[in-house]
Amino acid sequence: MGALLSLIPVFSQLLDKILPDKGAADAAKLELLRMAQAGDLAQINAEMTIATAQADINKVEASSTRLFVAGWRPFVGWICGLAVGFKFIGGPVLFMVAQAFGHPVELPVIETSELWPLLLGMLGLGGLRTVEKVKGAA
Secondary structure (H helix, E strand, O other): OHHHOOHHHHHHHHHHHHHOOOOHHHHHHHHHHHHHHHHHHHHHHHHHHHHHHHHHHHHHHHHOHHHHHOOOOHHHHHHHHHHHHHHHHHHHHHHHHHHHOOOOOOOOOOOOOHHHHHHHHHHHHOOOOHHHHHHOOO
C-alpha cells in the first residue's frame, strides 16, 4: 500500500490530463486518496489482529504449568544470557587466565549477529518500549 501512496502524484497528474473538468478530476483524486488510505488502514488492522492473536497465545503459554509449554522462553533466555556472558566476560577471562599459566587457548567463536535479534526480541527492545513511553503507558 505504501507503493500506491508514492504513486498518487503520478496518478493525480494523469487524472488532470484525462479529465478536462477540474471538479471531476478533484473528485477522482479524492477517491484515489480514500482508496489508498482504506488499503493502509486495512493492512494495519490485519497486522493488529495478528499481534493480538499472538498476545493471546503468549498469555495461554505463560499460564501453563507444563515445562515444555511455559519453559521454552526462559530456556532460550538463559541460553542467550549465557552466550552473551561467555562472549564478553567468561571467554576473555578464561583466555587471560590460560595465557597467564602458559596455555594457549582457542576460544569458540560465538556468532552474535544471529544472537542479538533473538535476545533483543525476547527482551522487548525492538522499539516497543519507545511506543510505550510516548503513549505514557510505561
